[in-house]
Amino acid sequence: MxxxxxxxxxxxxxxxxxxxxxxxxxxxTPDAFSRALNGQRGFAAIELALxxxxxxxxxxxxxxxxxxxxxxxxxxxxxxDPDSGRRDVPGADGDRQELADVALAYQQAEPAGLAASTVPxxxxxxxxxxxxxxxxxxxxxxxACGIDVVRLPKLSTSYCFTVxxxxxxxxxxxxxxxxxxxxxxxxxxxxxxxxVDPGLPPVERTRxxxxxxxxxxxxxxxxxxxxxxxxxxxxxxxxxQQVWRLGVSTDALAKRLESLQVPVSSxxxxxAGQPTQRLLRRHWRSTEAGDPITERMDAAATxxxxxxxxxxxxxxxxxxxxxxxxxxxxxxxxxxxxxxxEPVPPPPMPTAELAAALGI
Numbered sequence: 001m002x003x004x005x006x007x008x009x010x011x012x013x014x015x016x017x018x019x020x021x022x023x024x025x026x027x028x029t030p031d032a033f034s035r036a037l038n039g040q041r042g043f044a045a046i047e048l049a050l051x052x053x054x055x056x057x058x059x060x061x062x063x064x065x066x067x068x069x070x071x072x073x074x075x076x077x078x079x080x081d082p083d084s085g086r087r088d089v090p091g092a093d094g095d096r097q098e099l100a101d102v103a104l105a106y107q108q109a110e111p112a113g114l115a116a117s118t119v120p121x122x123x124x125x126x127x128x129x130x131x132x133x134x135x136x137x138x139x140x141x142x143x144a145c146g147i148d149v150v151r152l153p154k155l156s157t158s159y160c161f162t163v164x165x166x167x168x169x170x171x172x173x174x175x176x177x178x179x180x181x182x183x184x185x186x187x188x189x190x191x192x193x194x195x196v197d198p199g200l201p202p203v204e205r206t207r208x209x210x211x212x213x214x215x216x217x218x219x220x221x222x223x224x225x226x227x228x229x230x231x232x233x234x235x236x237x238x239x240x241q242q243v244w245r246l247g248v249s250t251d252a253l254a255k256r257l258e259s260l261q262v263p264v265s266s267x268x269x270x271x272a273g274q275p276t277q278r279l280l281r282r283h284w285r286s287t288e289a290g291d292p293i294t295e296r297m298d299a300a301a302t303x304x305x306x307x308x309x310x311x312x313x314x315x316x317x318x319x320x321x322x323x324x325x326x327x328x329x330x331x332x333x334x335x336x337x338x339x340x341x342e343p344v345p346p347p348p349m350p351t352a353e354l355a356a357a358l359g360i
Contacts, residue, residue, distance in 0.1 A: 005048075006037040008062055012055040026050040095155050099170065102150055105309060105326050106164040112312035116165035117146040119191045123218045126188060135220065135247030136296075138184050139304070142169070147191070148306040149184065158183035160190050167191050175301035178249045178276055182216055189215025220248055221256040231257060231264045239267055240284035249276045305330040317342055 013022065023033035026047050035041045043051070052059045060066070106114070120126040127134075134141045139149040148168045155172035158180075162168070169187040171180050189195075189212035234242070243250055254272035257264050271279055280293050310330060316322040320343040328335035 003065065004039050005043060005062055006039050008057075008065060009043075009051060009055070010037050012057055014055070022051075022054065025054055095157070095159070098152055098154055099159060099161070101329065102152075102168065102170055103161070103163045105305070105313070105330060106166055106168065108322055108326055109309055109312035109316065110164045111321060112315050114164065114166055114308060114312055115146065117148075117162070117167035119147065119167050120145070120188075121192055123192075123215055126192065126219055127222075135181055135245075138181055138247070142184065142188070143306055143308070147188065148309065149304070150306070151180075151300075151302065151304040153301075153303060158187050160187035161196075162191075173301050173303055175297045177296040177300035178243075178247060178252070180300045181220065181247045182249075182252060185216035185219045186212045188219070189213070217256055217259075221246060221253065223260055226257060226260055226262055231262055231268060234265045234267055236267055236271070236279070236283045237285065239271060240279050240282075243276060244280060244284055250274060250279055251276075303332050314340060319343070 013019070019033060019037075020030045023030045026033075027050065028036070028047060032041065036043050036047075048059055048062055051057070052062055120129050129145045130138075130141045139151075142149055146167070148166055150168060150170045151173045152170060153173040155170065158169065158171045160167070160169045169184055169191070171183045171187075174180070190208065192215060193208070193211055195208045195212065239250070243253060246253065248256075250268075250271045251273065254264070254268050257268065277293070277297075284293070286292055310327065313322060313324075313327040313330070317324050317327065318341040323335075324338055324340055324342070325335045327340070328338045331338065
């Protein structure tokens with residue numbers, strides 16, 4: 001851990017911008033900024049506040065070098081820009097309020113005594129707790145392990161954090177079930193590895209992303225399983241069957257096999273850049289009743305909150321300890337239309353008794 005404010009600020013300075021430019025952004029002269037970084041002068045409060053905003057850091061962290069105990073520590077799935085080599089979350093500003101609302105729902109439910117989560121610390125432990133064939137019921141299996149899954153339509157990417165003792169993964173409701181599976185596995189990796197984003201320099205965030213992606217790859221596409229199969233003679237129909245069973249996109253499967261240096265057929269190479277849904281609609285033969293492809297898509301597009309969290313709110317609402325507005329938000333309905341068990345208000349006092357009580 002860096003031991004001075006100046007060294008912590010220095011570690012967070014973004015690439016591609018000069019110190020003169022950053023000094024100007026926070027209202028400092030280049031000389032004053034340089035001396036503050038070197039510990040020859042202190043930072044003013046307003047300078048630290050502006051730097052925290054500019055560097056996407058927490059003021060408490062910049063001052064003390066320790067995480068803010070009241071800050072919601074979040075890890076997110078980052079986009080990678082091959083041109084700049086940088087990873088970021090373009091929709092982070094728009095997502096922040098949604099994440100704060102999710103955290104509030106958990107904080108409000110604390111008096112109901114939600115059990116604390118225990119997160120697996122390795123891929124092997126995660127696979128053991130999730131059980132066989134976990135991909136189709138991924139969210140349910142995660143919650144059976146004590147890790148909550150929230151799905152919201154307005155998010156730009158997936159996130160994870162711990163609040164009120166509960167480990168929570170939040171994913172966007174897009175209908176893209178194979179991307180959701182990867183997001184769930186990726187965020188589980190962040191939780192298992194103890195990753196959080198605030199206060200990290202860009203190079204460390206990149207390491208975290210690589211580690212979370214490696215965790216997701218091994219969880220969904222284990223190296224031993226991938227290498228044990230012959231992928232050189234795979235037909236289109238067999239590829240479709242594998243994609244459906246594994247719960248990943250054609251592109252993710254192709255990249256995983258390439259990273260493991262496993263030889264593949266031209267079919268896998270050809271379909272790597274094509275929509276997974278196209279492959280399934282054209283070449284997957286279902287043995288299940290109904291339309292399982294659409295069912296998966298519909299589930300991945302549906303707003304959801306864990307039943308345990310909803311039940312906690314219902315319990316507190318019935319006791320008069322909480323209003324029903326947060327529960328209505330979780331369900332995506334108007335609070336006035338939501339009928340739940342609420343305390344019965346006392347009957348109105350008769351006019352004569354009211355007048356007497358008021359001394360009228």
